[in-house]
Amino acid sequence: MAGRASSKTSESSDKVSVICRALRRAIIEQALEPGAKLPEDALGERFGVSRTIARHALGQLAAEGLVELRRNRIAVVATPSWQEARDAFDIRIELERLVVRQLAGKLSKSQIAELNAHVDAEDRARGGTDAVSIRLATEFHILLAHMTNSPILVRYVSEVAYRCCLTLSLYSRPHSTECAINEHRAIIAALARGDEAKVMELMHHHLDSVATRALVAPAPQRGRDLLDILAPYADEVTSDRVVKLPKVARRG
Amino acid sequence: MAGRASSKTSESSDKVSVICRALRRAIIEQALEPGAKLPEDALGERFGVSRTIARHALGQLAAEGLVELRRNRIAVVATPSWQEARDAFDIRIELERLVVRQLAGKLSKSQIAELNAHVDAEDRARGGTDAVSIRLATEFHILLAHMTNSPILVRYVSEVAYRCCLTLSLYSRPHSTECAINEHRAIIAALARGDEAKVMELMHHHLDSVATRALVAPAPQRGRDLLDILAPYADEVTSDRVVKLPKVARRG
DNA sequence: GGGCCCCAAACTGCATGCAATTGGAGCGAT
DNA sequence: ATCGCTCCAATTGCATGCAGTTTGGGGCCC
Structure with missing residues (x-):
C-alpha cells in the first residue's frame, strides 16, 4: 500500500x-x-x-x-508572516473538512487499518524529535487526502499542510503531540462509523486547536523581514522605488 | 486599482x-x-x-x-477527466465560501465600486465570444480573492478557477452567461450588506449551478486520453507493464 | 492492400558557458 | 567608531550544445 x-x-x-x-x-x-x-x-x-x-x-x-x-x-x-500562517490554517481547515466529508463511511477495512498503522507509528515516534513527530502528523493528513483519490485535493492538502508545517517551526512553542494523536484516532473512528457531521467537526477542531496552540504570539518577529514590518509605513514615503501595496480590507 | x-x-x-x-x-x-x-x-x-x-x-x-x-x-x-473537473469545482466551492466569509461586511466603498465595475464589464461583453465571457467571469472571482489580501488564498482560488475554466472548455455546452452575471451582482449586494451566511450560500449555489450546468454529460470524451478511458479495464490485463491503480474508495 | 521494421527528424533532459547583477570586504574620510 | 565609496568574488539569468528518447513515415515483405 x-x-x-x-x-x-x-x-x-x-x-x-x-x-x-x-x-x-x-x-x-x-x-x-x-x-x-x-x-x-x-x-x-x-x-x-x-x-x-x-x-x-x-x-x-x-x-x-x-x-x-x-x-x-x-x-x-520561505518565512511566512504570522498572518500568512493563519491564512494557511484557515484554508487547510476547509480543505480537510472536504476530505473527511468525502471519506466518511467510504473507507475499506484495509484503509482503516492503514490509517491506524500510521497513528501507531506516530505513537512510537513520540520519544523522538519534534521534527519527526510533526512530519508524521502532517503525513497522516496527506494520507487521508490520498484516500479521496482526487489528485487535485491531494495536491492542495499536501501543499498547505507543508506550509503549515513550515510555520510551526517558526511560531510554535514545544507543543505536546499526544492530544494530536488522540484526535487522529478519534477522526479515524468517526470516519469508520460514517458519521460525516461528527468527523468534519472533529477535523475542524483538531486543526483549529493546532493552529491556535501553535500560532500564539501575534508578533514574535524572530527572523522576520524588515521589509514586511515596515511595509505599512511605506505608503507615506514618496519614492517610486517603494513597493506599492494595494489598498485592501484586512479582516479581523 | x-x-x-x-x-x-x-x-x-x-x-x-x-x-x-x-x-x-x-x-x-x-x-x-x-x-x-x-x-x-x-x-x-x-x-x-x-x-x-x-x-x-x-x-x-x-x-x-x-x-x-x-x-x-x-x-x-491539460485534459482533465470529468471527475477531476468535478473535484476542482468542489474544492473551489469551499475556497470561495471562505473568501466571501472573510469579505462579508469588510469591503470599502471603492472596493464595492470596483466589483460593480467589473460586473458591468461582464455585462458589456455579453455580445462577444464565450471565451471572453468565461474569462471575465473567472476574473471576477479572482478579484474577490484578491480583496482578502491573503496571498495564499489568492493563489489557490486563481489556480482552481483557471482549472475550472479549462474544464468548461472541455465539457461545457454553450451556456448562458446572464444568470451568472445576476448572481455576481447578488453576491456583491450580500457582501455589502455584510450578510455572511447569505453570501456564503449564494456563492455556493452560484458555483454549484455553474458546475452542474456545465459538467452535464459524464462522458463526452472529446479529446480524452485513451489511457484514462481504459484505466478501469486495465485491472483485468495481466501484464506488469500495465499502470497500477491504487485501490481506493471512489465516493459517490 | 496491409502489417512490420527501421531510420531520420523532432524533441526532450541535462550540462556548460558567458554576461549581468549583487553584496560584502576593504579602505579612506568624517 | 561610523558612514560612504569602490571593487571583486559570488551568484543569478539566460542561451547554446550534446546525448538520449520518441515519433512517424517510407520501404519491404507477406
Whole structure:
C-alpha cells in the first residue's frame, strides 16, 4: 500500500522531482530553517546535478510556497508572516473538512487499518524529535487526502499542510503531540462509523486547536523581514522605488 | 486599482513569468485547446527566448495543473477527466465560501465600486465570444480573492478557477452567461450588506449551478486520453507493464 | 492492400558557458 | 567608531550544445 503513484501532472520522477522531494523533506523537518539560503550552485553540487536542474527545482518549490525567489538574489526557505500562517490554517481547515466529508463511511477495512498503522507509528515516534513527530502528523493528513483519490485535493492538502508545517517551526512553542494523536484516532473512528457531521467537526477542531496552540504570539518577529514590518509605513514615503501595496480590507 | 502586485513567491516578473501569463491566458481563452501540443522549441521561438526558459515556464504551468508534462514527450495543455473537473469545482466551492466569509461586511466603498465595475464589464461583453465571457467571469472571482489580501488564498482560488475554466472548455455546452452575471451582482449586494451566511450560500449555489450546468454529460470524451478511458479495464490485463491503480474508495 | 521494421527528424533532459547583477570586504574620510 | 565609496568574488539569468528518447513515415515483405 505504500508508494502511491503521484499524479501525472508535476513530479515527473526526473531529477528535478527528486531534488524537490529532498528539499521539501529537509524543510519540513527543519533541517533547513526558514530563511536558510539555497544557492543554486551548492544545491547542484550537493545533489550531483547541474545548476539548471537545481534552479528548476527551486522554481517548483517556490510555486508551492516553500521557498522564496527574489530576482538576482539567492533563494531562501520561505518565512511566512504570522498572518500568512493563519491564512494557511484557515484554508487547510476547509480543505480537510472536504476530505473527511468525502471519506466518511467510504473507507475499506484495509484503509482503516492503514490509517491506524500510521497513528501507531506516530505513537512510537513520540520519544523522538519534534521534527519527526510533526512530519508524521502532517503525513497522516496527506494520507487521508490520498484516500479521496482526487489528485487535485491531494495536491492542495499536501501543499498547505507543508506550509503549515513550515510555520510551526517558526511560531510554535514545544507543543505536546499526544492530544494530536488522540484526535487522529478519534477522526479515524468517526470516519469508520460514517458519521460525516461528527468527523468534519472533529477535523475542524483538531486543526483549529493546532493552529491556535501553535500560532500564539501575534508578533514574535524572530527572523522576520524588515521589509514586511515596515511595509505599512511605506505608503507615506514618496519614492517610486517603494513597493506599492494595494489598498485592501484586512479582516479581523 | 489595476495591477495588483503579485505575491513575492513565484511570478518573479522575469521572462518565465511573462511566458506563463501568456500561456495561461491563451489556455483559459481556449486559444489553446486541451490536448494542444506545446513543444519547447516552438514556444521559445514564439516568445523570443531560449528553450530553457520555455521549459521552465511549462514546469510552472504543470505545477498549476494547466499543462501536462510527460517525460521525453511533448508537453500538452491539460485534459482533465470529468471527475477531476468535478473535484476542482468542489474544492473551489469551499475556497470561495471562505473568501466571501472573510469579505462579508469588510469591503470599502471603492472596493464595492470596483466589483460593480467589473460586473458591468461582464455585462458589456455579453455580445462577444464565450471565451471572453468565461474569462471575465473567472476574473471576477479572482478579484474577490484578491480583496482578502491573503496571498495564499489568492493563489489557490486563481489556480482552481483557471482549472475550472479549462474544464468548461472541455465539457461545457454553450451556456448562458446572464444568470451568472445576476448572481455576481447578488453576491456583491450580500457582501455589502455584510450578510455572511447569505453570501456564503449564494456563492455556493452560484458555483454549484455553474458546475452542474456545465459538467452535464459524464462522458463526452472529446479529446480524452485513451489511457484514462481504459484505466478501469486495465485491472483485468495481466501484464506488469500495465499502470497500477491504487485501490481506493471512489465516493459517490 | 496491409502489417512490420527501421531510420531520420523532432524533441526532450541535462550540462556548460558567458554576461549581468549583487553584496560584502576593504579602505579612506568624517 | 561610523558612514560612504569602490571593487571583486559570488551568484543569478539566460542561451547554446550534446546525448538520449520518441515519433512517424517510407520501404519491404507477406
